[in-house]
Every structure is written in C-alpha cells, then in structure tokens.
Amino acid sequence: MDWKTFQALLSGVNKYSTAFGRIWLSVVFVFRVMVYVVAAERVWGDEQKDFDCNTKQPGCANVCYDHYFPISHIRLWALQLIFITCPSFMVVMHVAYRDDRERRYKAKHGENATKLYNNTGKKHGGLWWTYLISLFVKTGIEAAFLYILHRVYNSFYLPRVVKCEVVPCPNVVDCYVGHPTEKKVFTYFMVGASALCIVLNICEIIYLISKRIVRITNKFKRRNRDRAVHHDNYTDDPFNNCNMPMTRLEIIDKKDRPPSFKTASKSPHRVSTLRLEKKIRASAPNLSTAS
Known part of the structure; x- marks a missing residue:
C-alpha cells in the first residue's frame, strides 16, 4: 500500500478541519500510520512461519493458526485505517462541489456577480451536516473495529502458547506464537491510539454542536433586540405622535x-x-x- 499517496489525499482535509480534527489527523499519521509502516508491519511479517506446533502432522499447523488467528492484526489495522479516513473525503468532495458550483455561476453571470458562498470551505449549511455525519461515521467505524478485535482475540490478549485439537491434528497439540510480548505491546498501543481517536471525535462533535447552539441563540437574541427597538421607535397609531422621540x-x-x-x-x-x-x-x- 502506498501510504504517501494516502497522506497526500488526506492533506486537503486538514484545511477544513477544526482544532480537534487537526489533532485527530496528527494522531492518525504519527501514532498509527507511522507505527504501522515502520514497526508493526515488520513485527508481524510472515507470522505463520513463526507459529510452531509440536507435531509434524501435515496441515495441523495451518488449521490451528487459522483457528486462533482468523484475521491478522496487521491486515485488520490496515482496513481500519482505510475505513476511518474515507468519511473525511466526504468533506473534501462537498467543498469541491461548492467550488465547481461557484465556478459555473461566475461563468454564467460574469465575474462581477455576487458570490454564492463567501467561503466555500466554511462549515455552514450542508457542509456543516456533512462534516458532522463524517465524525459520527468515523466514530462508529473505530468502535466497530475495536469490538471485532476484542471478540476475535479475547480482550486483546495474545497468549504465548495455544492448545489446539482441531482436525487433522491427532491429539491436543501445543502451538507457540512468535514474538508474543512484542505483538502484545503493539496491540495495546494501537488499541490505545484508536481509543484516543474516538475521544477526539466525540470532543469535536460536542464542539460543533455547542458552537452551533451558541450561534443560533445569539441570532435569536439579536432578532428579539431589533424587534424591541423597532417597537419603541414606532407606534401602531400613525396619528398619535406623542411617543415619537424628538430630534x-x-x-x-x-x-x-x-x-x-x-x-x-x-x-x-x-x-x-x-x-x-x-x-x-x-x-x-x-x-x-x-x-
């Protein structure tokens, strides 16, 4: 997988993100992508060769490995990184749609025409909803992958020795996992980074919703204040000018x-x-x- 191309695609998301979104993107690249590429991928490597069983029965080691490790950690994390970054492209595509709409509007009405958007990357209207939905989707994907890892690998625990009695093994066979401590450390690290990303997504959701509520409240107060001033300056009776202020x-x-x-x-x-x-x-x- 070409992670440089992946990083180039996500670099445009940083321009339209909030402070929490930029922190989330930094955590994804530094603590997840970089650790995945530099260290984790090498630790797992060809893990099936390091899975040794105390029998020479043909096919027993393969069946036992598939029974205890139905999904490889490294491939599961690769899928997770791809899926959690896909919702961010929704924001980039929405901004691109706004830019294209603004360009076609100027081509039709001239360059001096009023703009449809003051800032195409500002999170108002439909773009705000797109950004919020992408956060909910990313949080759901992170939680789903953590649940899968928890269910498949028994609370993220990686044992040193597993006992296998699956056919075609002749009896209960002891199989040994290669580099179990190192794999356990990287597993806990990636789970912690994923949990941190979930917390950042929740904080960003709360920040966006609270900021929207404050903006709506201020707009409502300003509208009521304007109505009160308008009511004080003008009376309902046009012939009664007693309440009119003098210049x-x-x-x-x-x-x-x-x-x-x-x-x-x-x-x-x-x-x-x-x-x-x-x-x-x-x-x-x-x-x-x-x-």
Missing part, C-alpha cells in the same frame, strides 16, 4: 421658542409673584379699600 433640531427649536401664556402662568416666577402680592395685601389691608 436634536426639535429640542433646540423648543428651547429658543418664547414661552406661551400657559407656560408663563405655570412658571415658578409667576408663583413667587402671586405669593408676594398676598403678603403685601395682608400687611396693608387699607390699600385695597383706598383704591
């Missing part, structure tokens, strides 16, 4: 306008003058009779 020019004009008779009679200077007249008449009552 700056109207306030200045009102200040420069001379007071009317009603406002003058209600002014504090008028009230003080009336009180002074009452005091004068009370102190000199003969003035009113004399006049």
